[in-house]
Amino acid sequence: MPLITKGVRGTRDVLPGESHELRYVERTALETAEAFGYSEIRTPVFEATELFERSVGDTTDVVQKEMYTFFDKGGRSITLRPEGTAGAARACLEHGLLAEALPCKVSYITKCYRYEKPQAGRYREFSQFGVECFGAALPAADAELIALAMEIFSVLSITSYRVEINSIGCPECRKRYLEALRAYFQASEAELCETCKGRLEKNPMRILDCKSPVCAKIAAEAPTVLEYICEECATHFAGVKSLLDALELPYTVNPRIVRGLDYYTRTVFEFVSELPETQGLVFGGGGRYDGLIEELGGQHTPSLGFGLGLERMWLQLQALKAPLPAPNRCELYIAAMNAAALEKAAQLASAVRSDGWHVQYDIVGRSLKAQMKFADKINARCTLVLGDDELKNQRAKLKDMATGEEELVTLTDFPEEYEQIMLRRVQKELMESLGGEEILGGV
Ligand code: HAM
16 A cells, blocks of 8 residues: 655654754763853743744745744634744743843754655754853854854764854944845835835845745845944954954855844854755754844844754755764664574663663564574674573573674673673774774773
8 A cells, every 4th residue: 555645745754763863962062061051951942922923024035935834722823833943032031031141052953844845854843953142242152053053063073164244234234234235125115026125114134045046036135234234243244253353264255144033132143054955955043133122022132143054054064075974873672583592682681771782682572593594684783682592591692683692691681791701892992993902001
């Protein structure tokens, strides 16, 4: 019978043979952020629609075209989060974290949902690693944030990318810029898409990141916000650049970055791939959003953060052939020839597992031959065969599946003996991989 349905368009299954790679990226990001003072926050996958309309902005592509919004059974308008900042800000505000010692630094891994046209590296359900730092006004905060993202890339061995930064000013200096933009776009109003015609009055900046090819072509020649920023914003931006220089972190100023979300003020930045396979792919971005907390009902709290696309970082790692951990391997497979042996296998497995080893035994009722074939298929490192003789003598052979080497072990002391044998092997393998003789010679 054919499958009744397949995964929904724009979604991606991460299978057991690959999930460990994604987990490694997630863990590296979370742990690196911990060293910068960030603690993990987990917020619901859905929020009241109004939260995104007010923060991301009701003239953005995300809100106007891409949100998964529905009414729940109580008649409330609910939206699956299209990004992580709004939920994190709402939660920190709601739980009083912004009334405590600032800055408040939170990190998260979230699934996000945007109804976009799927293509390589663009999904309708995707994952983000993000950080948000609430209550930090100095340019040092912006530089530290960029340094954190770059440290994550460095630990993961992600190279071949550029950091693009810009300043999009504050609401004050943006007033003059919006006037200039309006004048510019009015000249080609008839050619703009219907959504952008509506944006012309309300928020012409959003025309700059419209995905329609005609709007994008017109937008390419539009005036840039950097030409209009006020003195305070310019000083802040100069401060960020000089700190990045002091930290020897390379960047380029791209005055065309505006970001697709309304909450940004002043510094914005993006991480752009320079690999031939993923040329131009933006795998992360963020910036300052000094007005967001007030917009959500809190006190004025200068804040900033970034979001990294986990699938896109993973694509980068694969394209770079960067070192990734091997999948979790079965260390020991215990084959059992009868019911009594299976009982013993379960007991031994339980003892060895509690020392942290990956152990399996037969739970489907296979013949001994089929059990050994299965052990081979799952690439078990060692096998232990249990039958009547082994139970009677309380001794069995531990076999290394790669070398065929066998060692007699005592079942009564098995967990300890097994542990010692395995540690010896791991040590030997490590020595060999590091060029054992030199190391031993140096000891
Ligand atoms: P964003 O630029 O919209 O920013 O998304 C951040 C990252 O999520 C992008 O750079 C990209 O890697 C990934 N991403 C976005 N859309 C998709 C998609 N459809 N498929 C796959 N990956 C995608 C934000 O979301 C902000 N909340 C970031 C931020 C945090 N700013 C301040 N704090």
